[in-house]
Amino acid sequence: MFIRVALLLLLAHAVLIESSKIQNALKKVGKRYYGEETMGILQLMDGVVASTPLQQFEEFSDEEVEKFKEEKAFGIVRLFATASSNQHHQFKDALTIIESILDPKMTAEICGEEKRLNSYQFMKHLLHSSSQYNANSPVQYYFDIMETERNFLHMVMNFTRTDKSGLEVVFEYELKLSLTMTTSYFYSIIHLIQGGSCADRGLASFTNTELEGVAWLIDDIEGLQEKPTVKLFFKLFTPAVYQYIEENPNKLPRYWLSGLNSSLTSINVCHEKMTDTFAYTEDQFRSWYVHFGLMWHPKEGADDTYTLQVLELKPDSIIARVTMKLQMGRKEDAPVHDWNFKFSGKKKDGVWYFEKIDVMCDPTIEYKDESVKLIREVVAGKFVDELKYQNNTQWYSTVDFIKQFTKHGHLVIEDCVNDIVGLITQIDLFKKDRDDVHGIKFTKYQIDEETAIDLPAADTATFHFKTVSQAADSTEEEKVEIEREWSFDIKWDQMDQFYYIEKMGIGCAKPWTVKGVFKSIVDTIGKKK
Numbered sequence: 001m002f003i004r005v006a007l008l009l010l011l012a013h014a015v016l017i018e019s020s021k022i023q024n025a026l027k028k029v030g031k032r033y034y035g036e037e038t039m040g041i042l043q044l045m046d047g048v049v050a051s052t053p054l055q056q057f058e059e060f061s062d063e064e065v066e067k068f069k070e071e072k073a074f075g076i077v078r079l080f081a082t083a084s085s086n087q088h089h090q091f092k093d094a095l096t097i098i099e100s101i102l103d104p105k106m107t108a109e110i111c112g113e114e115k116r117l118n119s120y121q122f123m124k125h126l127l128h129s130s131s132q133y134n135a136n137s138p139v140q141y142y143f144d145i146m147e148t149e150r151n152f153l154h155m156v157m158n159f160t161r162t163d164k165s166g167l168e169v170v171f172e173y174e175l176k177l178s179l180t181m182t183t184s185y186f187y188s189i190i191h192l193i194q195g196g197s198c199a200d201r202g203l204a205s206f207t208n209t210e211l212e213g214v215a216w217l218i219d220d221i222e223g224l225q226e227k228p229t230v231k232l233f234f235k236l237f238t239p240a241v242y243q244y245i246e247e248n249p250n251k252l253p254r255y256w257l258s259g260l261n262s263s264l265t266s267i268n269v270c271h272e273k274m275t276d277t278f279a280y281t282e283d284q285f286r287s288w289y290v291h292f293g294l295m296w297h298p299k300e301g302a303d304d305t306y307t308l309q310v311l312e313l314k315p316d317s318i319i320a321r322v323t324m325k326l327q328m329g330r331k332e333d334a335p336v337h338d339w340n341f342k343f344s345g346k347k348k349d350g351v352w353y354f355e356k357i358d359v360m361c362d363p364t365i366e367y368k369d370e371s372v373k374l375i376r377e378v379v380a381g382k383f384v385d386e387l388k389y390q391n392n393t394q395w396y397s398t399v400d401f402i403k404q405f406t407k408h409g410h411l412v413i414e415d416c417v418n419d420i421v422g423l424i425t426q427i428d429l430f431k432k433d434r435d436d437v438h439g440i441k442f443t444k445y446q447i448d449e450e451t452a453i454d455l456p457a458a459d460t461a462t463f464h465f466k467t468v469s470q471a472a473d474s475t476e477e478e479k480v481e482i483e484r485e486w487s488f489d490i491k492w493d494q495m496d497q498f499y500y501i502e503k504m505g506i507g508c509a510k511p512w513t514v515k516g517v518f519k520s521i522v523d524t525i526g527k528k529k
Contacts (some may be wrong), residue, residue: 111202254340
């Protein structure tokens with residue numbers, strides 16, 4: 001979606017240098033080229049790119065430099081305000097111009113988060129954030145310029161927008177820019193700090209409204225502004241019968257979904273690189289959340305997995321954001337990413353329900369690419385989890401674990417042992433020795449991590465892993481270790497944001513040859529809690 005910065009610079013400069021010629025050409029071509037967007041992009045560009053020769057700028061007096069900086073600073077404020085809502089008719093133009101004035105090595109700090117974004121990630125952040133705001137209300141601008149050398153611009157600015165829950169949100173930015181000279185010249189952004197209300201991600205400011213009569217909702221109403229508690233979230237939307245049931249700390253909480261109301265709750269989920277969020281029904285969202293929970297999990301032992309930040313609290317309504325710090329895949333050292341669930345809730349007939357839920361994208365991850373890379377370790381991990389209860393079972397080893405990776409339980413399975421091709425839920429994996437039938441005991445497994453994965457991720461792919469097994473009742477002296485290769489054909493589902501398994505094949509048994517690194521299933525199961 002994003003064009004390379006260098007190309008954008010060339011395109012932007014070409015338009016700006018010849019802006020007067022283009023204006024004349026448009027007049028000659030006809031009125032149909034005088035749409036608001038056509039005029040708008042030229043006006044927006046004129047606000048940030050110089051129209052005077054570089055030699056003239058070098059001869060500017062201090063007063064003229066100050067005036068030049070003020071003009072460009074005001075142009076930058078207009079760009080960011082316009083790009084803050086994808087409903088604005090000049091949104092795409094503003095987004096393109098902002099990308100063109102980002103230094104390739106720029107960094108961005110968003111609302112106190114530790115991770116700094118690069119230029120590509122920052123543009124993803126702007127794109128996703130823009131889906132949350134209306135453009136139909138007047139925007140008030142403010143900016144101020146710090147004293148610097150003429151080749152640098154250091155400015156602060158703010159403006160307001162109303163989000164789609166009706167909350168007035170303040171955007172604050174501090175920008176550092178340096179003069180860039182190519183075919184034209186302009187100030188390019190080298191560092192950016194975003195603050196303000198921070199309603200979508202990071203550390204939110206608190207809008208303290210009418211708190212009277214709601215002290216019973218939370219443990220410490222006086223301390224809410226300094227240290228909001230996630231208990232409020234669970235108290236409001238979790239039925240009392242579930243509030244004292246301890247959920248599995250290694251899985252995502254699920255009882256809060258009881259606060260969904262099919263007829264009253266509006267749900268939107270961000271899809272990577274898409275301008276608009278996607279509307280979900282309650283059933284679609286529950287399906288998305290289940291499969292999200294298959295790929296993501298809390299970091300073991302972390303005490304900051306869930307945080308609640310209240311944006312607005314009234315006796316019969318709340319607007320807030322829950323942040324979940326989660327890892328993708330199965331590795332203990334996997335990076336931790338922030339997932340933000342922004343919601344508004346209302347009370348009706350004494351019962352709280354979700355009025356609106358928005359799931360925000362994390363700009364620091366390429367979601368589909370990571371999904372296709374990590375689905376193999378997730379599937380293999382679930383297989384090993386199942387063996388904690390099913391291994392050493394006579395007659396067969398269950399493959400019911402695969403159901404959770406299928407769409408509506410449909411799966412084609414090919415079994416070399418019994419020459420079966422069909423829709424089944426269990427496979428008899430057995431071997432005959434001296435006319436006796438033995439159960440199977442799996443002892444080792446290996447995930448194929450050597451085969452290259454094509455990126456960007458395609459909608460379909462195949463991955464493999466191998467297992468080593470033996471007859472369950474064989475002694476150490478009698479055991480014969482058998483190797484099988486498992487194959488999985490997967491397909492991307494856009495609404496569930498998940499790779500489903502459509503076909504699973506279990507290869508023919510052959511003597512185990514120790515090639516590559518195999519993990520002990522017994523040791524792996526021993527680590528499970």
